[in-house]
Amino acid sequence: MATVELMLDRRALLARGAGAGALALLGGASTALLAQDAGSLGGLEQLAESYVAQRKVANMVIAIGQGQQPSAMIARGTLGFISRTPVDADTLYRIYSMTKPVTGMAAMMLVDDGRIALDQPVADILPAFARLQVQKQPDGEITPDNLEAAVRPLTMRHLLTHTGGLGYSIVQQGPLAAAYREKGLVPALVSRVQAPGNFAGTPAASLEIFADNLATVPLVHQPGERWSYSVGLDLMGRVIEVVTGMPFDRFLQERIFDPCGMASTGFQVRQEDIGRLTDNYLIAGETLVPIDLAANSIYLDQPPFPFGGAGLVSTPRDYDRFLQMIVGFGQIDGRRVMSEAAVRLATSDLLPDTLAADSGFNLDGKPAGFGAGGAVGRGAQAGLYGWSGAAGTFGFVHTGQGVRASLFSQFMPGGQYRLQGQFLAEVARSTGVPLG
Incomplete structure (x- = not known):
């Protein structure tokens, strides 16, 4: 298998x-x-x-x-x-x-409410994502000669399905992985003990800072062109915050938790x-x-x-x-x-x-x-x-x-x-x- x-x-x-x-x-x-x-x-x-x-x-x-x-x-x-x-x-x-299906269902509630749409650009809610750069060579150098403009907007659908070209500190390598760690783009807590490599990193101080920092690093792939495991659902949490005006x-x-009896x-x-x-x-x-x-x-x-x-x-x-x-x-x-x-x-x-x-x-x-x-x-x-x-x-x-x-x-x-x-x-x- x-x-x-x-x-x-x-x-x-x-x-x-x-x-x-x-x-x-x-x-x-x-x-x-x-x-x-x-x-x-x-x-x-x-x-x-x-x-x-x-x-x-x-x-x-x-x-x-x-x-x-x-x-x-x-x-x-x-x-x-x-x-x-x-x-x-x-x-x-x-x-x-x-956690990802839980966040996914939360997002679909907002789609059902008409507050976001599947193919709506994320930049409509988070303007910092309006002018994204993409690596020509994934996990390569973060330099002008290895970057190009995104050919289409990053959308809500992309975030939900890991097709936006966003990276993941546990998946990426080289300069991009280092940039994720340096900017606090750490997707979870694991232990009080810091370890090298993919275990390392201190998370950003808030979901707002996480999203703002994420907008400054290039995408690994063009939006909508590849399935690549990512921080898309983490970013969706920030979208939900901004749209609803309440903490994620x-x-x-x-x-979800209270109505389902998940105490x-x-x-x-x-x-x-x-x-x-x-x-x-x-x-x-x-x-x-x-x-x-x-x-x-x-x-x-x-x-x-x-x-x-x-x-x-x-x-x-x-x-x-x-x-x-x-x-x-x-x-x-x-x-x-x-x-x-x-x-x-x-x-x-x-x-x-x-x-x-x-x-x-x-x-x-x-x-x-x-x-x-x-x-x-x-x-x-x-x-x-x-x-x-x-x-x-x-x-x-x-x-x-x-x-x-x-x-x-x-x-x-x-x-x-x-x-x-x-x-x-x-x-x-x-x-x-x-x-x-």
């Missing part, structure tokens, strides 16, 4: 891991799933038990459900290797890039919740090294700004409710959070028609689509929408069958074990999905 490894020397921490390749396993989900039937979940239970027993992970929680039914929860292990506290549905996990984190709280999700862990927070580990050879222990976690501090691409901490219960809202096409527990039209659009293929040949997004080596902050399936995989996080988390829905499933653990790089592929295979077996 094709995957994108989270290599420490280049794509560490926030890249998508094996999630895209794993999604390809779930073409055409069955309606046979009864999440409460523990007998059908034996494979998922064994998966969690085996990883914990082999000490590949300290813990694992899996949630799986259908429609508006409560999810089954499988929980194994403890908060950390030296902890005696068992994990459960309310354990706190760093979900990193699983407050918008998420009022429009434990946010950008900071409260002191009273330390006892629910997992430890996070870095895989170094055969050893798991603590990189962010709960008792002294970087997430106990107020972040410099809400990272819309990879900043949230959440629980299996909370994120399952977010997915439940999506499979309910905007409705959960009889309450309307988003319009059905907005959810259907968000989970559809939003890639621009200006993509160059062989420059789109792939699932398992085959051309696929991308929606609002998450991958979407095409053909036999139509109905799939989801994304993964850098520390071993993954969540997806199948809108056609109302299936939702998520996995939570805490280790980096998240693609090291190819766990997501195994998880998707077991979900397929549990739901009666044909493989291959």
